Amino acid sequence: MPELPEVESVRQGLHDCIGQKINQVKLGPDHCIKSLVPSQSLPLEFCENQKINSIERRGKFLRILLDEHHLLAHLGMSGVLLYNAEARPHTHITLELSQGILRYSDPRRFGHWELQKLTMPLSSWQKLGPDALDPDLSGQQLHGHTQNSKRSAKDLLLDQGLVAGIGNIYACEALFGAGIHPTRTGMSLSADDWNRMLSSAVVIMQESIKHKGTTFSDYRLTNGKGGSFQTFLKVFQKEGLPCPNCGTPISKITQQNRSTFFCPQCQC
DNA sequence: CCTATGACCTGAACGC
DNA sequence: TGCGTTCAGGTCATAG
Numbered sequence: 001m002p003e004l005p006e007v008e009s010v011r012q013g014l015h016d017c018i019g020q021k022i023n024q025v026k027l028g029p030d031h032c033i034k035s036l037v038p039s040q041s042l043p044l045e046f047c048e049n050q051k052i053n054s055i056e057r058r059g060k061f062l063r064i065l066l067d068e069h070h071l072l073a074h075l076g077m078s079g080v081l082l083y084n085a086e087a088r089p090h091t092h093i094t095l096e097l098s099q100g101i102l103r104y105s106d107p108r109r110f111g112h113w114e115l116q117k118l119t120m121p122l123s124s125w126q127k128l129g130p131d132a133l134d135p136d137l138s139g140q141q142l143h144g145h146t147q148n149s150k151r152s153a154k155d156l157l158l159d160q161g162l163v164a165g166i167g168n169i170y171a172c173e174a175l176f177g178a179g180i181h182p183t184r185t186g187m188s189l190s191a192d193d194w195n196r197m198l199s200s201a202v203v204i205m206q207e208s209i210k211h212k213g214t215t216f217s218d219y220r221l222t223n224g225k226g227g228s229f230q231t232f233l234k235v236f237q238k239e240g241l242p243c244p245n246c247g248t249p250i251s252k253i254t255q256q257n258r259s260t261f262f263c264p265q266c267q268c
Numbered sequence: 269c270c271t272a273t274g275a276c277c278t279g280a281a282c283g284c
Numbered sequence: 285t286g287c288g289t290t291c292a293g294g295t296c297a298t299a300g
Contacts, residue, residue, distance in 0.1 A: 001292085006293075090278085107279070167293055217279090256272080
């Protein structure tokens with residue numbers, strides 16, 4: 001599903017929606033909406049007749065600023081936001097805009113939408129750490145927050161409260177780029193290790209944004225097409241294939257119930 | 269507080 | 285053909 005580069009590509013694809021008015025909100029079956037919208041959210045229909053003034057991204061979350069409210073969208077594992085493109089199955093939310101249609105489809109329903117007054121906080125937005133592409137973020141800061149932790153480097157990179165936007169693909173790729181073994185503990189990592197991991201993650205994700213993200217199956221741009229960064233991945237889903245640096249077969253292990261791919265020779 | 273584990277969903281791919 | 289199992293880009297609640 002969408003990680004930072006994919007969500008950023010979606011945000012860029014929503015540019016033409018800015019300035020448009022939301023004329024009508026249409027929702028799918030109740031039990032689907034219930035699992036997508038938490039109980040503390042205002043009903044999504046409350047955003048009707050408001051103008052979309054801007055759309056921000058932090059980590060994997062989008063925040064749509066309206067006249068009176070703000071609307072949070074998280075795409076979960078299989079969420080797709082389509083603007084003026086052919087509808088897909090499992091369309092749960094439809095926003096009829098003044099000059100187009102925005103549709104949200106999400107087969108697995110792990111996504112998350114929340115509407116609040118501008119004066120009220122969006123709960124999950126507030127829990128996020130700094131965006132991984134925030135120029136003010138440093139490896140020293142991350143080192144400071146994790147130097148006593150027994151958690152693995154992979155697990156820490158996935159912690160959205162520590163640094164927001166890195167998911168399973170880019171965690172694996174960033175660890176490979178930095179030459180860090182995924183099971184290294186926080187307490188074993190130096191500030192320089194963190195500088196290498198962070199700058200590696202930043203370079204890879206910026207490159208991915210240029211290619212509109214990574215599409216394996218579900219992820220789609222707002223026009224329904226896929227991204228193309230999957231052809232540039234070096235270790236993710238490459239178990240048994242030769243490491244691009246040294247030729248050693250790529251290993252696969254499980255951490256926190258999720259697959260990790262790495263080079264046992266280059267990462268230590 | 270910290271860490272580990274399952275739960276939440278559907279669908280695609282694979283083995284028998 | 286069909287049926288069962290496993291896995292998937294994420295996050296949260298709960299139990300130690």
